[in-house]
Amino acid sequence: MAEMKLSFLYRAAVTKGEELRYISHLDYAGAIQRAIRRAGLPAAYSEGFNPHLKISFASALAVGVTSDIEYFDLELAEPLPPLTVAKRLKATLPPGINLLELRQLRKRKGTLMAEADEAGYTVDIPLTGPAEAARAAVAAFNAAPECVFHRATPKKTRDIEVKQYMAEAIALETGGETARLTMRIRITPTGSIKPGEVLSLLVDRYGFPGDERNAGLCRRALTGQGKSLLELDD
Amino acid sequence: MIELTPDLLGAVTKPARYTGGEWNAVHKDAATVACRFALSMPDVYEVGMSNLGLKILYEVLNRRADTAAERVYAPWPDMEKAMREKGLPLYSLESFSAIGDFDFLGFSLQYEMCYTNVLNMLDLAGLPVWSAARGEDAPFIVGGGPCVYNVEPVADFFDLFVIGEGEAVLGELVDAFIAWKNEGRPGGRQGFLLRAAALEGIYVPSLYEPRYDEAGRFKSLTPLHPAARPVIYKRLLADFDDAPAMTAPVVPYIGIVHDRIMLELFRGCSRGCRFCQAGIAYRPVRERSLPRLLELARQMAAATGYDEMSLTSLSSADYSCLEPLVDTLMADFAAARMSFSLPSLRVDSFSIELADKLQQIRKSGLTFAPEAGTQRLRDVINKGVTEADLMAAVGAAFRRGWKAVKLYFMMGLPTETDEDIIGIADLAKKVVDLYTEIKGKRGVKVTVSVSCFVPKPYTPFQWFPQNTLAEFDRKQRLLKEHIRDRAIQYNYHDARVSRLEGVMARGDRRLAAVLYEAWRAGAKFDGWSDQFREEYWLSAFEKCGVDPAVYNERTRDFDEPLPWSHTSPGVETGFLRREWDKAMAASLTADCRRGDCTGCGVCQRLGVRVVDGRRQDG
Numbered sequence: 001m002a003e004m005k006l007s008f009l010y011r012a013a014v015t016k017g018e019e020l021r022y023i024s025h026l027d028y029a030g031a032i033q034r035a036i037r038r039a040g041l042p043a044a045y046s047e048g049f050n051p052h053l054k055i056s057f058a059s060a061l062a063v064g065v066t067s068d069i070e071y072f073d074l075e076l077a078e079p080l081p082p083l084t085v086a087k088r089l090k091a092t093l094p095p096g097i098n099l100l101e102l103r104q105l106r107k108r109k110g111t112l113m114a115e116a117d118e119a120g121y122t123v124d125i126p127l128t129g130p131a132e133a134a135r136a137a138v139a140a141f142n143a144a145p146e147c148v149f150h151r152a153t154p155k156k157t158r159d160i161e162v163k164q165y166m167a168e169a170i171a172l173e174t175g176g177e178t179a180r181l182t183m184r185i186r187i188t189p190t191g192s193i194k195p196g197e198v199l200s201l202l203v204d205r206y207g208f209p210g211d212e213r214n215a216g217l218c219r220r221a222l223t224g225q226g227k228s229l230l231e232l233d234d
Numbered sequence: 235m236i237e238l239t240p241d242l243l244g245a246v247t248k249p250a251r252y253t254g255g256e257w258n259a260v261h262k263d264a265a266t267v268a269c270r271f272a273l274s275m276p277d278v279y280e281v282g283m284s285n286l287g288l289k290i291l292y293e294v295l296n297r298r299a300d301t302a303a304e305r306v307y308a309p310w311p312d313m314e315k316a317m318r319e320k321g322l323p324l325y326s327l328e329s330f331s332a333i334g335d336f337d338f339l340g341f342s343l344q345y346e347m348c349y350t351n352v353l354n355m356l357d358l359a360g361l362p363v364w365s366a367a368r369g370e371d372a373p374f375i376v377g378g379g380p381c382v383y384n385v386e387p388v389a390d391f392f393d394l395f396v397i398g399e400g401e402a403v404l405g406e407l408v409d410a411f412i413a414w415k416n417e418g419r420p421g422g423r424q425g426f427l428l429r430a431a432a433l434e435g436i437y438v439p440s441l442y443e444p445r446y447d448e449a450g451r452f453k454s455l456t457p458l459h460p461a462a463r464p465v466i467y468k469r470l471l472a473d474f475d476d477a478p479a480m481t482a483p484v485v486p487y488i489g490i491v492h493d494r495i496m497l498e499l500f501r502g503c504s505r506g507c508r509f510c511q512a513g514i515a516y517r518p519v520r521e522r523s524l525p526r527l528l529e530l531a532r533q534m535a536a537a538t539g540y541d542e543m544s545l546t547s548l549s550s551a552d553y554s555c556l557e558p559l560v561d562t563l564m565a566d567f568a569a570a571r572m573s574f575s576l577p578s579l580r581v582d583s584f585s586i587e588l589a590d591k592l593q594q595i596r597k598s599g600l601t602f603a604p605e606a607g608t609q610r611l612r613d614v615i616n617k618g619v620t621e622a623d624l625m626a627a628v629g630a631a632f633r634r635g636w637k638a639v640k641l642y643f644m645m646g647l648p649t650e651t652d653e654d655i656i657g658i659a660d661l662a663k664k665v666v667d668l669y670t671e672i673k674g675k676r677g678v679k680v681t682v683s684v685s686c687f688v689p690k691p692y693t694p695f696q697w698f699p700q701n702t703l704a705e706f707d708r709k710q711r712l713l714k715e716h717i718r719d720r721a722i723q724y725n726y727h728d729a730r731v732s733r734l735e736g737v738m739a740r741g742d743r744r745l746a747a748v749l750y751e752a753w754r755a756g757a758k759f760d761g762w763s764d765q766f767r768e769e770y771w772l773s774a775f776e777k778c779g780v781d782p783a784v785y786n787e788r789t790r791d792f793d794e795p796l797p798w799s800h801t802s803p804g805v806e807t808g809f810l811r812r813e814w815d816k817a818m819a820a821s822l823t824a825d826c827r828r829g830d831c832t833g834c835g836v837c838q839r840l841g842v843r844v845v846d847g848r849r850q851d852g
């Protein structure tokens with residue numbers, strides 16, 4: 001029988017800054033893992049031929065999207081005070097990944113992936129037409145009972161009904177040349193929709209007058225049952 | 235500062251190639267330094283970032299307070315197109331400065347097929363590609379790397395070349411530049427080039443003129459100025475142990491070709507394979523001491539966070555203290571779960587034991603390089619490997635659980651006959667049968683990879699004609715016919731690329747026009763099979779009236795002047811000549827690493843000596 005090893009669980013909240021906008025989720029995770037190793041933290045590793053650091057993330061962020069708050073769970077082989085872990089990690093995280101908060105979890109819970117059920121995004125987009133047209137497009141999208149996005153990947157294509165994932169109506173602010181869309185998107189066990197995909201629908205289907213290719217997407221929040229994922233442990 | 239907009243980065247493949255900001259990247263304020271040095275490899279980010287020499291130079295230059303070294307690589311064609319459309323010049327990954335604003339732009343020239351990328355990058359930087367056309371304010375374009383042992387085909391595009399190990403020279407070059415700058419740039423651009431030419435190991439091609447005889451044969455490269463030395467010998471680090479080393483390499487966000495710590499055990503290899511230019515170019519062998527390597531390993535692990543370390547060298551298994559090194563590293567880094575790899579395995583069971591200890595990945599298999607299919611031909615090339623060695627090595631591997639081996643060979647070697655080609659198939663079949671014999675069942679995968687031999691300057695085969703395309707084609711088919719076992723997978727190289735490489739490798743300055751025309755027609759990334767377009771080259775040769783066969787298919791006279799003889803790794807021509815004779819007699823030459831000097835002349839010429847932990851006189 002395999003030897004049981006004690007491990008100590010921590011949850012961290014970090015950013016993905018402008019510097020890292022074009023880094024994929026996998027590479028972002030790799031950068032955090034190397035930072036943990038640089039910090040010399042006594043990380044727990046998986047058993048087997050190809051051991052890897054025990055770390056898990058909440059929800060993958062697409063290339064081209066920054067984030068004000070991302071979460072990951074990390075297992076250590078020794079119980080270090082969270083402040084010590086945070087201090088050492090802060091010194092080795094690359095520019096663009098700021099450690100916002102780190103807590104020790106008292107007990108093992110479900111995966112972060114399962115806990116996150118909603119994400120908030122903003123999309124800053126240069127306007128290519130009048131603000132009224134932008135408002136009309138958003139209003140039409142918000143009022144539509146359903147709306148299907150055609151997701152094509154190299155492997156397969158799929159039709160997705162988008163409105164089921166919209167937690168609330170998209171809000172629009174316009175100011176001068178640019179507009180800001182704010183959206184809250186549900187993450188469900190059976191799927192979700194990406195903010196970039198919603199934006200594509202708005203532009204292609206609803207005639208939103210914006211320069212989609214120069215839009216800046218940012219995740220502003222990631223929550224479970226309406227609360228920060230750091231609060232869930234209490 | 236160059237601004238990259240989302241529409242540009244969002245539309246290209248792997249945008250992280252172009253956005254910098256990596257851990258350990260060095261950002262300095264341009265206003266605080268006296269010299270700005272852009273370091274480049276004319277290939278895509280993932281390849282350029284993997285180059286050990288550039289990583290070392292980046293750190294060594296950035297340790298100087300007065301100098302800022304930054305990186306730049308070749309944008310992939312999709313990015314190049316977008317940059318040209320938007321009018322964005324080539325820029326550096328640290329400060330996003332236009333390359334034209336640097337004092338130096340240094341290219342590491344690792345293989346001939348990158349030459350069109352040099353031209354393309356100069357053009358993208360808004361610089362004239364011909365050195366003679368560049369203005370006073372343009373950066374000095376510097377070349378280095380293994381191609382300097384015949385750099386004539388690109389000589390007219392560069393201002394100067396560094397011959398040998400860059401760490402040994404660049405400091406002096408930067409000093410000379412800063413002094414010249416502080417004195418108010420006396421003599422202008424030419425004034426600096428004359429000062430550079432006075433440094434040992436620096437070749438300034440514009441200070442020489444090639445002469446050709448009536449028949450169009452290369453006759454001489456004549457110095458035009460007293461500062462121009464007739465021969466520029468390579469510079470090297472006599473004491474490699476003590477030399478400035480890489481301790482904190484840049485850690486990329488995206489996967490690169492060699493995405494791991496590279497611990498360089500030693501420089502040089504004197505096994506004496508007669509086809510191998512590196513085996514001459516980096517002589518003599520100079521090892522690092524065990525304590526120094528352990529110190530560097532610890533520093534790099536702490537500075538990068540990598541979980542993989544490669545014990546890098548031309549023939550790592552030859553390191554005199556390899557066992558204690560591996561044991562200590564594995565113990566030191568057990569808690570950090572560091573994995574280790576030996577990139578160059580020897581064909582013997584010692585290597586297999588080591589690979590087993592290191593738990594080298596079993597799925598992808600082990601790689602061996604017998605290089606030739608028969609014992610006779612292996613003796614001709616001085617590859618001291620017998621069939622018994624190979625069988626012992628692969629047998630040991632199979633017993634320890636490996637199910638796949640890769641075997642590297644060359645075709646087109648001197649004295650090669652069809653028997654030697656068929657010998658490749660026979661050898662591969664014997665390896666398959668050995669597996670079946672040991673395991674009592676089939677199930678092995680043997681990959682046979684055959685490249686087309688390119689004769690290189692400063693090797694005993696530098697006078698030998700490369701096989702013609704038709705000959706390579708015939709041999710490739712012959713081998714294919716003889717490989718019948720389904721367990722053997724046969725890969726071969728595109729002979730058209732090897733031919734071009736062969737032309738450039740032993741070319742002269744008249745090829746510059748061909749390169750220019752091929753680039754103008756659209757040639758770039760010629761080393762990438764999906765990008766290579768032979769038609770650009772064929773029409774360039776035709777347009778310039780240059781017959782490529784004169785360069786690669788002609789048998790050279792032993793006493794004919796060679797266009798590369800002025801940039802020398804220090805080897806004596808007499809040694810190369812004797813090695814040719816021994817090759818013809820299929821007679822072997824021993825390694826001087828732990829044995830007697832075999833008279834290549836490098837140590838005497840350059841005033842250095844072999845440094846190896848197991849040498850008796852060491």
Ligand code: SF4
Nearest residue numbers: 826831832834835837
């Ligand atoms: S001079 Fe002698 S010892 Fe030195 S590298 Fe050449 S053969 Fe070896």
